Amino acid sequence: MNLTLKVWRQPNSETKGKIETYKIKDVSPDMSFLEMMDVLNEQLMSEEIDPIAFDHDCREGICGMCSMFINGEAHGPDRLVTTCQLHMRKFKDGDTITIEPFRAKAFPVIKDLAVDRSAFDRIQQAGGFVSINTSGNTQDANAIPIDKHDADKAFDSATCIGCGACVATCKNASAMLFVSAKVSQYALLPQGKVEATDRVLNMVNQMDEEGFGNCTNTGACEVECPKGISLENIARMNREYLFASLKG
Amino acid sequence: MSLTASSIGRKVAMALSGIFLVLFLTQHFSINLLSVFSESLFNQVSHFMGNNPIVQFILQPILIFGVLFHFVMGFVLELQNSKSRSTSYSVYKGKTNASWMSRNMILSGIVILSFLGLHFYDFWVPEMNYKYVQVLPLDQNRYFEELVHKFESPVRVMIYAFSFIFLSLHLLHGFASSFQSVGLNNKYTKSIKSFATAFSIIVPVGFVFIAVFHHINKF
Numbered sequence: 164m165n166l167t168l169k170v171w172r173q174p175n176s177e178t179k180g181k182i183e184t185y186k187i188k189d190v191s192p193d194m195s196f197l198e199m200m201d202v203l204n205e206q207l208m209s210e211e212i213d214p215i216a217f218d219h220d221c222r223e224g225i226c227g228m229c230s231m232f233i234n235g236e237a238h239g240p241d242r243l244v245t246t247c248q249l250h251m252r253k254f255k256d257g258d259t260i261t262i263e264p265f266r267a268k269a270f271p272v273i274k275d276l277a278v279d280r281s282a283f284d285r286i287q288q289a290g291g292f293v294s295i296n297t298s299g300n301t302q303d304a305n306a307i308p309i310d311k312h313d314a315d316k317a318f319d320s321a322t323c324i325g326c327g328a329c330v331a332t333c334k335n336a337s338a339m340l341f342v343s344a345k346v347s348q349y350a351l352l353p354q355g356k357v358e359a360t361d362r363v364l365n366m367v368n369q370m371d372e373e374g375f376g377n378c379t380n381t382g383a384c385e386v387e388c389p390k391g392i393s394l395e396n397i398a399r400m401n402r403e404y405l406f407a408s409l410k411g
Numbered sequence: 412m413s414l415t416a417s418s419i420g421r422k423v424a425m426a427l428s429g430i431f432l433v434l435f436l437t438q439h440f441s442i443n444l445l446s447v448f449s450e451s452l453f454n455q456v457s458h459f460m461g462n463n464p465i466v467q468f469i470l471q472p473i474l475i476f477g478v479l480f481h482f483v484m485g486f487v488l489e490l491q492n493s494k495s496r497s498t499s500y501s502v503y504k505g506k507t508n509a510s511w512m513s514r515n516m517i518l519s520g521i522v523i524l525s526f527l528g529l530h531f532y533d534f535w536v537p538e539m540n541y542k543y544v545q546v547l548p549l550d551q552n553r554y555f556e557e558l559v560h561k562f563e564s565p566v567r568v569m570i571y572a573f574s575f576i577f578l579s580l581h582l583l584h585g586f587a588s589s590f591q592s593v594g595l596n597n598k599y600t601k602s603i604k605s606f607a608t609a610f611s612i613i614v615p616v617g618f619v620f621i622a623v624f625h626h627i628n629k630f
Contacts, residue, residue: 169501182501235504261502268495334505334514335492337418367419376495377418377488379516380588386508395596401419402594408414 227324265331329384335376343400426592526574582611
């Protein structure tokens with residue numbers, strides 16, 4: 164496959180970026196998208212051009228590091244996959260592919276396609292945890308009976324890898340799907356109920372302070388989420404937040 | 412952060428004011444529909460709504476506040492959301508993952524707001540002038556004639572029809588969405604969405620039907 168790539172190039176967070184066009188030849192349809200980017204970078208380095216910076220780590224859809232906005236969609240045209248799981252067979256010979264970073268005020272560009280998603284870390288630090296006694300007398304989690312339905316829902320919420328596709332996709336750059344998944348995974352379990360009030364208040368406050376937009380229920384985040392996190396989580400977080408606010 | 416200052420608080424406020432406006436729309440439609448079946452009944456109900464002190468001095472101000480709140484909050488949220496992404500995407504396929512209605516609520520909202528301006532000019536301002544400025548004698552039989560008179564103009568009927576298409580588009584996303592905003596997403600969601608979709612089509616189409624009915628009947 165021969166492709167034309169239009170890639171966002173930005174030397175650093177202070178400098179304005181622009182789209183650069185590159186041609187790449189003999190791309191195998193069996194390559195992953197990131198492997199294609201590796202080949203492009205080798206080509207650029209041989210031409211003494213600065214290689215394109217992009218985030219990646221596990222390359223098997225678990226870590227949530229890869230973050231490209233490909234042809235107008237987070238993680239590209241495929242569904243329920245991250246960029247590293249996207250294969251070049253999803254494209255056709257002669258295609259032009261536009262690759263941009265995840266864009267949001269709360270996700271500033273570090274360089275090229277790499278963005279700073281530490282806003283998510285700060286939201287997690289605000290309440291996305293369960294405090295436990297680590298003195299050696301910790302209760303075995305399996306000793307607490309949990310309804311199978313709730314356990315499954317909590318697990319589904321916990322599959323969020325925090326990649327930020329929801330923010331990148333949302334027309335308002337809202338982080339509600341991410342935050343709601345993190346709130347839900349604890350809210351559904353008995354271990355999480357102890358700190359439920361503070362958790363949802365603190366996490367939502369941190370989300371607002373980071374400058375994410377407001378959710379308008381377009382549902383785009385759910386469609387583009389590589390882990391299929393449901394909008395049901397956002398409704399649950401809204402309920403949790405309302406009750407927590409009234410409770411104080 | 413207080414509830415009203417938070418993103419979720421604002422979202423819930425938008426949803427609740429929206430549900431309130433849907434309830435108002437339902438009663439407005441029900442009364443207007445009477446004009447198709449019975450001139451005298453329409454006049455009686457309109458006279459009651461126009462002269463009952465609870466409706467006039469309690470419910471009407473609440474309604475005006477609800478309308479203003481929904482629109483002002485809508486614009487405030489739109490402004491905030493536009494600031495949440497400083498650089499736009501050069502390629503953005505919004506239609507692949509979200510409906511046109513959900514992505515253009517501000518546009519449909521502006522059309523509805525413009526229509527409300529015309530609607531107030533057509534009905535509300537003359538009514539206020541009749542009752543509270545000129546203080547003309549109560550006439551229980553004037554309402555039907557006033558309504559029919561307004562729909563004599565084909566241009567006005569077309570403007571009404573155009574506006575109600577946008578009201579329908581606005582409701583198609585907003586009505587069902589308001590239940591999600593207040594935290595309702597469960598086994599009843601599918602039924603709520605079906606009801607909201609039916610309401611969002613039937614009520615605006617019904618309003619247009621009433622306008623066209625009186626326009627045709629006049630000749």
